[in-house]
Amino acid sequence: MTHIVEMKGMNKYFGKLHVLKDIDLTVEKGEVVVIIGASGSGKSTLIRCVNGLEEYESGNLVVDGHALAPKGGNQKNLNEIRKEVGMVFQQFNLFPHLTVKKNIMLAPMKVKNTAETVAKATAERLLERVGIGNQADKYPSQLSGGQQQRVAIARALAMEPRLMLFDEPTSALDPEMIGEVLDVMRELAKEGMTMMVVTHEMGFAREVADRVIYIHEGQIVEQGKPDDVFDNPQSERTQAFLSRVLGH
Amino acid sequence: MEFQFQFDWQSAIDSIPFLLKGIPYTLLISFGGLLIGFALGILFGLLSINKKWFLRWPATAYIEIFRGTPILVQVLFIFYGLPDLVGGPIDPITAGIAAIALNSGAYISEVVRGGVQSIAKGQTEAGLSLGLSRTQTFWSIIWPQAFRRMIPPLGNQAIVSIKDTSLFSVIGVGELVRQGQIYIANTFTAFEVYFVVAILYLAITLSLSLMLRMLERRGLGSV
Numbered sequence: 360m361t362h363i364v365e366m367k368g369m370n371k372y373f374g375k376l377h378v379l380k381d382i383d384l385t386v387e388k389g390e391v392v393v394i395i396g397a398s399g400s401g402k403s404t405l406i407r408c409v410n411g412l413e414e415y416e417s418g419n420l421v422v423d424g425h426a427l428a429p430k431g432g433n434q435k436n437l438n439e440i441r442k443e444v445g446m447v448f449q450q451f452n453l454f455p456h457l458t459v460k461k462n463i464m465l466a467p468m469k470v471k472n473t474a475e476t477v478a479k480a481t482a483e484r485l486l487e488r489v490g491i492g493n494q495a496d497k498y499p500s501q502l503s504g505g506q507q508q509r510v511a512i513a514r515a516l517a518m519e520p521r522l523m524l525f526d527e528p529t530s531a532l533d534p535e536m537i538g539e540v541l542d543v544m545r546e547l548a549k550e551g552m553t554m555m556v557v558t559h560e561m562g563f564a565r566e567v568a569d570r571v572i573y574i575h576e577g578q579i580v581e582q583g584k585p586d587d588v589f590d591n592p593q594s595e596r597t598q599a600f601l602s603r604v605l606g607h
Numbered sequence: 608m609e610f611q612f613q614f615d616w617q618s619a620i621d622s623i624p625f626l627l628k629g630i631p632y633t634l635l636i637s638f639g640g641l642l643i644g645f646a647l648g649i650l651f652g653l654l655s656i657n658k659k660w661f662l663r664w665p666a667t668a669y670i671e672i673f674r675g676t677p678i679l680v681q682v683l684f685i686f687y688g689l690p691d692l693v694g695g696p697i698d699p700i701t702a703g704i705a706a707i708a709l710n711s712g713a714y715i716s717e718v719v720r721g722g723v724q725s726i727a728k729g730q731t732e733a734g735l736s737l738g739l740s741r742t743q744t745f746w747s748i749i750w751p752q753a754f755r756r757m758i759p760p761l762g763n764q765a766i767v768s769i770k771d772t773s774l775f776s777v778i779g780v781g782e783l784v785r786q787g788q789i790y791i792a793n794t795f796t797a798f799e800v801y802f803v804v805a806i807l808y809l810a811i812t813l814s815l816s817l818m819l820r821m822l823e824r825r826g827l828g829s830v
Binding site for chain 1: 727729730732733735736737738739740743747748751752755
């Protein structure tokens, strides 16, 4: 099976507000999908549905072969899905009471019963990989924003996910730190990780994405190869959005 | 005759050995009660933020009742009232410990609730997204952070409860104030004796404050 995410006719409401409207979307294994759109368009909500941080009201959602029921349904697959899907948040959400290394070791040890020595070795290897091997024993608050977000990526990778979700991973960063986080993501994409990325970094989207999806008011308005979407947008809404963010 | 008052240092000093006999009771009742109160506080504090109404409502009722009535009434009720119900006398020390436990438990419930709710939602989301269960997320991520924030208000409650035990002289527990009353009945040196009693309370509460400050300072580096 090559579909890792399959959404069919998915609808999501916040009270009366219809935030996702009949979403049909499949993501293939190894694909990098970048989701763009104005704030409040539903793009974060969309990826938060994939690991069940948001429940949807109707439709179908299958993640890596596990069906995830709508709100009120049987959620027995939820933990299986979460073990296989990593997530990186806008606000990093590192655990402030644990050292960087312990942040990364926690989930493998608790969820997969990984031995401490193995978890530690993995943590050190991953920190090396995201370029901060020398910060392992510091607490998150002692690191810069960019470093914290790289730890958050390493923490998610420690569970050996089959899919990574990025929810505006650079939006809370100072401009000079955005690059270091995008570099790590770029590497990850190159190594074949399946990724769903919500971002405002259009340069990154154009360069790294296999597919760009534009969401407007809870609907997928346009999708395609980055060059097509950015250079030759078909929908007027996409054109208007791109001219605003790209400053044409 | 001209009125002249002189603080009688000798009677103050003489009263100390007799007053000190009250301290073990004061400490036993306050710390025994607080220990149980802490357990009650964790239990009812967590229940009071549970999604299920049939768990939340009883917890809220307990908190409101024991926070909203005076501890003196509570201990009188336990000591004089409850024996009618259980059909036998209740030992004053037990009654005192029970009153501190139930009373501080209600306040500590609120401390626990506030502490847990003060932890950002993103922490829970991060735990869940890594595959941890709700229980694992709570005990390994939320609780350790919440507990650190709870230390100052818990210390506050401990000090309040220690002082509350002074009320239990009314049910005849031989704690600090009761010892003072007995001593004064023989010597009529109220000023000196209550002065010493106050100093002894201050000694207990100040040492506790000091210990808590050290504990807080040690925890600071990591949060």
